[in-house]
Each structure stands twice: as structure tokens, then as C-alpha cells.
Amino acid sequence: MAIADVLEVARRDPSAVAVFTDFDGTLSHIHADPDAVVPVDGAVVALEALRQVLGAVAVISGRPIDFLARHIPEAVDLSGLYGIERRVGGVPGVIPEADAWRPVIREQLDDAQRRFPPEVIEDKGYSLTLHFRRTAELEDEVALWAHEVAAQTGLQARPAKMSIELHPPLPLTKGDAVRSLTSGQTAIVYLGDDHGDAPAWQELRAGAYEAIACVVVTSDDTPEELRGLATDIVSSPESAVALLNEIASVATGQVSSSPSN
Ligand SMILES: [Mg+2]
Known part of the structure; x- marks a missing residue:
């Protein structure tokens, strides 16, 4: 298919x-x-x-x-x-499950701001993304820190293009989002x-x-x-x-x- x-299907029944x-990278160019x-x-x-x-x-x-x-x-x-x-x-x-993780993210954001230059850090409120597109020399150090934080806090370290994301360990993927936004x-x-999109494609491939x-x-x-x-x-x-x-x-x-x- x-x-x-x-x-x-769209022609017959939109x-x-x-x-x-x-x-990012889909409707927009990466910057x-x-x-x-x-x-x-x-x-x-x-x-x-x-x-x-x-x-x-x-x-x-x-x-x-x-x-x-x-x-x-x-x-x-x-x-x-x-x-x-x-x-x-x-x-x-x-x-609501995300609220408990907000202070954990906040604490790691503070730590990241002490360690890394501002262009590395993207504060997303309930998650934290560390970019090395402009600071490739920091990639290993940033990735090591992110994985250490994940091991210590229970946050998930998720790789993406030229970045790594610290995310609450909630069982949510873009595949779940596809399911919840589909109504018949x-x-x-x-x-x-990118990698984060794979669960959405897998949901489509597995679904009826x-x-x-x-x-x-x-x-x-x-x-x-x-x-x-x-x-x-x-x-x-x-x-x-x-x-x-x-x-x-x-x-x-x-x-x-x-x-x-
Ligand atoms: Mg993308």
C-alpha cells in the first residue's frame, strides 16, 4: 500500500x-x-x-x-x-502523569545550563533536548551526560538527528498519538x-x-x-x-x- x-479513498470519501x-525536517527545514x-x-x-x-x-x-x-x-x-x-x-x-516529571526536568536543565553553552540546550518544559549541530565537538560529552542523567533519574535518553532528548519515561510515542487522534x-x-516518527509508521503498518x-x-x-x-x-x-x-x-x-x- x-x-x-x-x-x-480520498477521492471517494475524504x-x-x-x-x-x-x-521539524518534514514541514520545515532543520535549522x-x-x-x-x-x-x-x-x-x-x-x-x-x-x-x-x-x-x-x-x-x-x-x-x-x-x-x-x-x-x-x-x-x-x-x-x-x-x-x-x-x-x-x-x-x-x-x-497529568507528566507533572511529576517537571521538577526533575527543571533540575537537569539547571545542571545542563551550568555545563553546556546555551546553543546546546532547548528547554521544552516537560522535556529537555540537547543539540550538537552547532557544537559537534561536544557530542560525546553531552551524550555521556544525558545517559548518566537518564540512569540516575529514570528519564529516557532518546537520540534524534544531531541531538539527544531527555524525556519523561511515559509510555507515549507518536504511534500512540496517531491512534488517539484517529476517530474512525x-x-x-x-x-x-526521524527516529521519533518510526512508531507512527509502525502503528500504520500494524493497524487494520x-x-x-x-x-x-x-x-x-x-x-x-x-x-x-x-x-x-x-x-x-x-x-x-x-x-x-x-x-x-x-x-x-x-x-x-x-x-x-
Ligand atoms: Mg522531524
Whole structure:
């Protein structure tokens, strides 16, 4: 199965289709300064167009809702921090189990700020990401510290592109977010670019869906094992947006999804 099967469902019954997408590296280019990341041209318009016609549309990210909400309008649902935070129907929420971990994160944030330069540290409130894109020479030291903290506190150390994240040990993945944001849709698209997206693609592959598209957005540093989860590969966030626009066009009846056209 692949995107052509989802387009077939979208042509017939757009309300049966859900589109879920990661943010960084998928709708946006990765930037050395995480705060400077913005969606590529057309990304937000494409999501809004999909929201008009499909059964569900959401951005599922490791970023906090505060950050995502700066870029993504309320009509589009959000799952932030791998599901710790969400904004559904415009209403924000946090899962209660996360509260106990907030002081633990705060304490490690203080320690990180004493040890590492500011460009390494991204304070996400309920989690903490350490970046070495601009400080490659610190990668080993930062990773060692993160794994020591994880061993001492029970936080999880999760690797990502040029970064490592300390996250509460809650059984939440982007696969869970996909399940919780799906309400009866049978054709599901998930777009992503990194390790944290793998559980979402695995959820699609394991679930009893009529059609799925596991779209991997590639770049120079795409983890090789992720390509094996893909049903479809696009080579840039701009191409990902083009795919979203194609789904919207098919769902609104503006083009045929027939492979012969
Ligand atoms: Mg990403």
C-alpha cells in the first residue's frame, strides 16, 4: 500500500482520510537554531486546505505546543512532546502523569545550563533536548551526560538527528498519538523524517487500516533504517507540501486520483 491507495479513498470519501505529520525536517527545514525553524512556504495553507475536507489533520511533534502554536492555526490539531501535550479542537491539554516529571526536568536543565553553552540546550518544559549541530565537538560529552542523567533519574535518553532528548519515561510515542487522534478514519497518511516518527509508521503498518502511506521525508542525514519503513519517499519538505496539496486536490475533486491520469 502507498499514497495512491490513500488518494483513491480520498477521492471517494475524504472524511475517511486522516493526515498526520511531523514538523521539524518534514514541514520545515532543520535549522541550527531550533527557535528559528519555520514551516516552508505553503505548508500551513496545505494543512488548512486538508482540514476543510478530511476526517482528521494533525501535527505530531516532539516540540512543545507553545512552539507549534506559533506556526499552526487552531483548526489543525496538535500533539506535542510526543503526546505529553496536545491541542485538539483548539483546546490545550497536558497529560497529568507528566507533572511529576517537571521538577526533575527543571533540575537537569539547571545542571545542563551550568555545563553546556546555551546553543546546546532547548528547554521544552516537560522535556529537555540537547543539540550538537552547532557544537559537534561536544557530542560525546553531552551524550555521556544525558545517559548518566537518564540512569540516575529514570528519564529516557532518546537520540534524534544531531541531538539527544531527555524525556519523561511515559509510555507515549507518536504511534500512540496517531491512534488517539484517529476517530474512525480508515486511510491514514503519516509524514516524518526521524527516529521519533518510526512508531507512527509502525502503528500504520500494524493497524487494520484500509490504506496507509508511510511517507519518509529524506535529507542528507536521514537514518538509513527509516527508509525501510517507507511506503513513499519524498526528498524535501517542499515535496512533502506538494504531496499534501495533491491529497487536498484529490479530496476536493479538483483532480482525479486514477493512476491512468
Ligand atoms: Mg522531524
